[in-house]
Amino acid sequence: MDFLSDTVMLSRMQFALTSIFHMLWPVLTTGMGIYLVVVEGLWLKTRDSDYYYHARFWSKLYVLNFGIGVASGLPMEFQFGTNWAPFSIAVGDFFGSILGFEASMAFMLEAGFLGIMLFGWNRVPPVMHYIATIMVAFGANLSTFWILSANSWMQTPVGGEFVDGKFIVRDYFQAIFNPSMAASVSHMFFATLETSLFVIGGISAWYILNKRHQEFFSKSLKIVLAATIAIAPLQIAIGHISAEQVYHNQPSKLAAIEARWENVNAGESAPWSLLALPSKEAEKNIFELNIPHGLGYILEFKDKLSEPLLGLKEWKPEDRPPAIGLIFYSFRIMSGIGFFFVGLMLLSVIQWLRGKLSPENITQQSLLMLGWIFAAPLGYIAVEAGWIVREVGRQPWTVYGLIRTTDAASSLPASDVLGSLSVFAVVYTILFICALYFGSRIITKGPNFNLTVPGVEKEEDLDTTPAEFIPDKRPVEAQQ
Template identity: 45%
Template sequence: MFGTEAIDLARIQFAFTVSFHIVFPAITIGLASYLAVLEGLWLKTRDDTYRNLYHFWSRIFAVNFGMGVVSGIVMAYQFGTHWSGFSAFSGSITGPLLTYEVLTAFFLEAGFLGVMLFGWDRVGRGLHFFATCMVAVGTIVSMFWILASNSWMQTPQGHEIIEGVVVPVDWFRVVFNPSFPYRLAHMALAAFLSTALFVAASAAWLLLGGRDAPEVRKMLSMALGMLVVIAPLQAVVGDLHGLNTLEHQPAKIAAIEGHWDNSGGEPTPLILFGWPDMAREETRHKLEIPALGSLLLRHSLEEQVPALKEFPPEDRPNATLVFWSFRLMVGLGILMILLGGLGGYLRRRGRVYGCRPFLRFALWMGPAGLVALLAGWFTTEVGRQPWVVYGLLRTQEAASSHGVLHLSLSLAAFVVVYLAVFGSGVAYMLRLVHQGPRGVDASPSGDSGQADAPARRLPAADHATL
């Protein structure tokens, strides 16, 4: 396929499927917690605004949850079909961790999801709220185990290698490996940010369409409140995560910085923009700030940051991709902080619900959380290359022995099926967003009044709005 090798196609296919999958759990995690907060506030205040919002977002949650489950199953199969070397080498660790996720998180979610979606007027209020909270807890637990497995691949410990196979000797150290706390916190905050931006964009869309209502205002207010707190906190956690990566994966940091050479003994500059050229071993057309790289990463004006030339060429990640994916993530993060700050300012001025330029900004920032999440994952996973299990198993050794033709056909099939299936699901979710919560007119003129009765619904959506 256009000169691409089989290993490259296997990586592209896994990247494609994981990119589709990760956006759905991220929204699921955030929406589950949001629904728990909404129902708790309704139980406390008996304000029907919270109840209407709960019913509205529970429909979107149901669709998103289903797509997350389906896309996750496909990924699990790829470990055996395309990455048999990885499964054989580290299955004794990754297998149990994924099993723990099923036995704890998935069973918890599946056990209470039906009560949450179908039991609003069939069980007591306390039991229904408990079910919603358990679903929210289940999403967090699922994230815990998945991040434990992936973090072990980044910073492996608590194992021995016996006859070429990883054998766990200390499960506490396996789970709580050096990068796990930082990556867990970073991912959780990313999920909450992605959801807050989605909710804010939905409210902005309705307000820009002239569909003002207490529910819409509450959506925007709660989302902006989340952004004001979480966006700056994410920057702090990201900095701590970067320092941890510097300690355990210095080649990744060198690629992120586009930094090639430490000759001269000068403190490392921060390269804002440029083009890392892997063939020429330099960053071309760079715009840099002297010594700032050392200050940010070493907290010193004397110590240098590791350079790519300190590592053999075969151990260097793709600096071009890592360099720009990291900057995309950081750039969007800055815009998130700006959006939250502007929202807080306009709220104090009493103009947040009527300032159309701000609402357009919030609307366009709707997908920013998910784009930043994907950029962060690309930075993490591509920056780990050429290792699947860092320092222990190379990507080339982890792949199954499939040919280019087989992988080309399977990749093409995945692209077609995913765009059709998940494209339809996303379109349906956006249609639900367009309808708005109960009580919000379906048109600016207010003459339809059918926002709570869409023409077609999923079965779960019908029961969720009772």
């Protein structure tokens, strides 16, 4: 239990707890925001009231995630001043500016239009409401850009130099668009979108499996499926590009990802380990299950490597990433889930082409629906596993190759950090339980088909709403 007296380790644990918990919520809001833009756009184009009800239903889950995301995100940023003050002093001229851009450009844009998106139905013109929805989605995803740009700079720092212990920015554009930024932003953008799609698809499958509003939720499932046809394979391709970036810019992280202890020279082939049991003490893998020549094909699509691949022994023990096994298996969990999504998408497309996803037949696809329900939480696991690889793999550096984590932490009493860590653990547990409770209530209750559809004055104007779901003609105030 030595870590209980280690301020740096406790600060790392606290930041890991807050960031892992916080990541659960913006993952859904950034992707679901785009989905809301799509369904509201379909409603404006077709005037099919089902799409209107979809927009109203899924926006409830959106705002639940948004609220908890805000509540959990602010304490995470405060830690840069409390637990990581030396880091903030050293790189604040750049890092602080980027976080400021995220707050002023992205978060305020999303928050500013959120009220119109949630409460503007029947109060503002439909086109104005649609613009608000677009701005909310744009703001949420703009946050991804700024946060990933700042984090990517920590992975591949460029654009300035350290003078007397402080990073002086010489070229803001070079620092923002650092070598790993494009791949990182793209990979995270599609990760949030893919996760959201499979959550929406899983919830839709749950309704279909329980024979509740099957025709209604078959529409959302088909929208999701149409999007995943492109997104699921594309995410794997972008993930490969991200791995190439690590190969060229962060060799110690790649060595940890592959649990590779010995160097592989250029012109040689190397196996890829599906399973391994790394031993830090023995500096080798006690057990391995290898695919011959696999690493070359994964990194460069050919047998032999064109560049040398450094093994962990190339660095001193104190300069190697810790927890090799955690990094190794987190990467494989993330990748495995990505391929599972592709497989589920392909199977679903086949059934769709066979006519098995029609409203008359979709309830008979119980195994397929169970597959979508099973897939709903997997995107979260993949995202968290990816961030473990990204952040733990960067250690022992806070800014890769420039600032060690031990030098970036504030000098605080370990007891104080342990106390705040314990409080965060309790509060976040309560928040998580509340989120599950209110989320389950939203899902259990289902869509409200009694809402007044803007522009619909008569029953016969409704395109597809079943007779039992004729909109309530009372004023909005009375309905509430």
